[in-house]
Amino acid sequence: MSDCTLYHNPRCSKSRAALALLEERGVEPEVVLYLQTPPTEAELKGLLGKLGLSAAELVRNKEAAYKEHGLSKNSSEAELLAAMAAEPKLIERPILVCGERAVIGRPPENVLELLEA
Numbered sequence: 001m002s003d004c005t006l007y008h009n010p011r012c013s014k015s016r017a018a019l020a021l022l023e024e025r026g027v028e029p030e031v032v033l034y035l036q037t038p039p040t041e042a043e044l045k046g047l048l049g050k051l052g053l054s055a056a057e058l059v060r061n062k063e064a065a066y067k068e069h070g071l072s073k074n075s076s077e078a079e080l081l082a083a084m085a086a087e088p089k090l091i092e093r094p095i096l097v098c099g100e101r102a103v104i105g106r107p108p109e110n111v112l113e114l115l116e117a
Helices: 013-024 041-051 064-068 077-086 108-116
Strands: 004-008 030-033 095-098 101-104
Touching (some): 041 077
16 A cells, blocks of 8 residues: 555644554555645645545634634635645645545544555
């Protein structure tokens, strides 16, 4: 499983736990420190397709940046994508991508679903 990518925030306990679970199983994903290298809007759209989610399901709506960007439950997909690209801390984490499938590692054990497929 070398074609896996983990969108990782080392300061997040869930993200660290997900990475540890992968490493315990011999999986060494490409680690993207997405706060330093934010995904573009196009990359976020691709992630949403692999996750099978909407932007509203990927955004962290309890972050201060959510309100700072004027976002609400009525925000459009385009508004949410633009905000997540501009403020990557708004992106739910961690995200594991293996091939054409992806999963949010909340709880961290969710990442194991992609290893079993």
